[in-house]
Amino acid sequence: MVKVKYLLLFKEKTGKEGDQIQANTIRDLLHAICRKYPLTRELILDKCGKIKQYLLVIVNGNRIPMNFIDRELSEDDEVIISTPAGGG
Helix, strand or coil: CEEEEECHHHHHHHCCCEEEECCCEHHHHHHHHHHHCHHHHHHHECCCCCECCCCEEEECCEECCHHHCCCECCCCCEEEEECCCCCC
16 A cells, blocks of 8 residues: 555545555556545546646655656555645
């Protein structure tokens, strides 16, 4: 199980600060979050069902570009998922 921490809208939509989810890759993890918390679907997937490119995914303190979402995860990985913080 991968340790997941939710920030901003993900925390709001899941009602949780964190979770443990079984996933082999970042892509698997994002889809598993959609299944477990349907309200997060609009944050993760576009209208065509593709993973949105603007998500903020941090694995063990390192930001992961969305073109690396097939990166394998291990059981001791800690993943932070968020939407970008807006400013103004």
